[in-house]
Amino acid sequence: MSEESKGGRPSLYDPDYHPKKVVGYCLLGLTNEQIAGVFDIAVSTLYEWQKEHSEFSEAIKSGKEEADVKxxxxxxxxxxxxxxxxxxxxxxxxxxxGVGSEERIEIVEEEIFIPSDTGAAIFWLKNRHPDQWRDKKEVDVNDASKITGVTLVDDDDENEDSQQEINDI
Known part of the structure; x- marks a missing residue:
């Protein structure tokens, strides 16, 4: 048995094919599970290839980073x-x-105005600065320094009327 052979079935990995293809799949936005499906391998095999073949791992990383940047x-x-x-x-x-007709296609370059998209701006800000822009604010209800003894209704007559209305319901 040669030193290279580990026994078992030979790997389907092709160093001339898989790294080049996987970059394109990453640029298309495919997940690791989808990439494994395209290569007709198990997801665990994809992860093994990443561990064993640095060029494959780098190809996945660079493809995903380029897609994210775009x-x-x-x-x-x-x-x-x-x-x-x-x-x-x-x-x-x-x-x-009025006789005969001739068709041709003409390409014209035009400058158009694209309005800003507030949804895209909000999404950007929430992800880039979540501490300032997230919808959910963290409030510590156990912090006594933030709780004050404020009465919602000062007039006792109003309070009794409100209580009577609640009891009537």
Whole structure:
């Protein structure tokens, strides 16, 4: 038995194929489970490949980081809004003296205004600065320094009327 052979079934891993393909799958936003499915391997095998083959592990890491950077840039751009150049295609038809027709496609570049998206801005801020922008505020109800003895109703007559209304219900 050779030194390289560990016994058992040979690995399906191909160092010329898998690292290159996995980057593209990561850029498409596939999860590890989905990537394993595409390669027709178990998720545990995918994790083993990551441990055993540093180029494969780096390919997954770089693909996911690049995808995250592109999405973050897109979200940031959407939150700010602004002007953007777009290309539009127009189909033009021309006739000569009402006879025959000739069609051609003309591409025109146009600058359009994209309004800022408050939803994207809120999402960005909540994730980048959750301590300042999250919806849920942490309040310690056991902290006696924050609790004061405030009476909600000062007038005893009103208090009795309110209590009577509650009892009537």
């Amino acid at each position: 999405i973050a840039a897109s979200l940031y751009k959407r939150a700010l809004g602004g002007k953007e150049k777009v290309k539009k295609a127009f189909k033009l038809r021309s006739t000569k003296n």
